[in-house]
Amino acid sequence: AQSVAQPEDQVNVAEGNPLTVKCTYSVSGNPYLFWYVQYPNRGLQFLLKYITGDNLVKGSYGFEAEFNKSQTSFHLKKPSALVSDSALYFCAVRDIKAAGNKLTFGGGTRVLVKP
Amino acid sequence: EAGVAQSPRYKIIEKRQSVAFWCNPISGHATLYWYQQILGQGPKLLIQFQNNGVVDDSQLPKDRFSAERLKGVDSTLKIQPAKLEDSAVYLCASSLWDSSYEQYFGPGTRLTVT
Numbered sequence: 001a002q003s004v005a006q007p008e009d010q011v012n013v014a015e016g017n018p019l020t021v022k023c024t025y026s027v028s029g030n031p032y033l034f035w036y037v038q039y040p041n042r043g044l045q046f047l048l049k050y051i052t053g054d055n056l057v058k059g060s061y062g063f064e065a066e067f068n069k070s071q072t073s074f075h076l077k078k079p080s081a082l083v084s085d086s087a088l089y090f091c092a093v094r095d096i097k098a099a100g101n102k103l104t105f106g107g108g109t110r111v112l113v114k115p
Numbered sequence: 116e117a118g119v120a121q122s123p124r125y126k127i128i129e130k131r132q133s134v135a136f137w138c139n140p141i142s143g144h145a146t147l148y149w150y151q152q153i154l155g156q157g158p159k160l161l162i163q164f165q166n167n168g169v170v171d172d173s174q175l176p177k178d179r180f181s182a183e184r185l186k187g188v189d190s191t192l193k194i195q196p197a198k199l200e201d202s203a204v205y206l207c208a209s210s211l212w213d214s215s216y217e218q219y220f221g222p223g224t225r226l227t228v229t
Contacts, residue, residue: 004157032215034217036220041222042222042223043119043206043208043220043221043222043223044158044206044208044218044220045220046217046218046219049215049217051215090157090158092157096215102160102163102171103148103160103218104160105157105158105159106157107155107156107157108155108156108157
């Protein structure tokens with residue numbers, strides 16, 4: 001079975017400071033990894049994904065994430081946070097060898113960026 | 116490019132009533148997903164269609180939930196009869212057929228069962 005853990009329910013950061021949102025995963029095979037962001041009363045928006053290749057993945061709005069196979073982690077980062085980055089962030093994993101290609105989401109991390 | 120469309124956006128019903136949600140995916144996307152997102156949790160897959168065939172419905176409560184995707188385009192999710200614990204946001208998403216592609220989500224339907 002595949003699973004995702006986001007250990008922090010909420011992350012508080014001052015505007016202009018670095019932002020990190022943690023994610024660890026568990027799959028039996030190799031993973032496809034995704035980050036999504038959700039603003040109030042809106043659906044999820046895709047930020048970035050890791051499929052293969054370079055472990056550092058760059059995505060939308062200045063976000064990036066680093067795939068670490070030995071630590072089974074895929075932490076989301078942004079060098080300088082903006083107030084507009086305040087939202088709910090979800091990490092998701094798909095085991096590429098699992099039947100049905102189901103995407104499993106973590107519980108989400110709320111990010112609050114203070115001016 | 117138009118996004119994933121869902122309707123209605125909000126629905127309030129009493130327990131034991133029935134309700135239906137509609138989704139129109141992005142043009143050309145063969146795969147369509149319905150998720151249930153309970154407040155404070157991540158989305159949980161209910162059913163996945165590839166064209167008009169079901170790929171995964173292992174987490175769909177089949178005694179009360181049903182879904183169809185006739186003609187392989189838009190889809191309907193139905194709940195009959197509704198229970199209090201069905202209160203959630205129902206998200207529809209679509210993607211290209213390959214599993215490496217990201218999913219695009221609609222705005223969701225917020226269901227309140229009283």
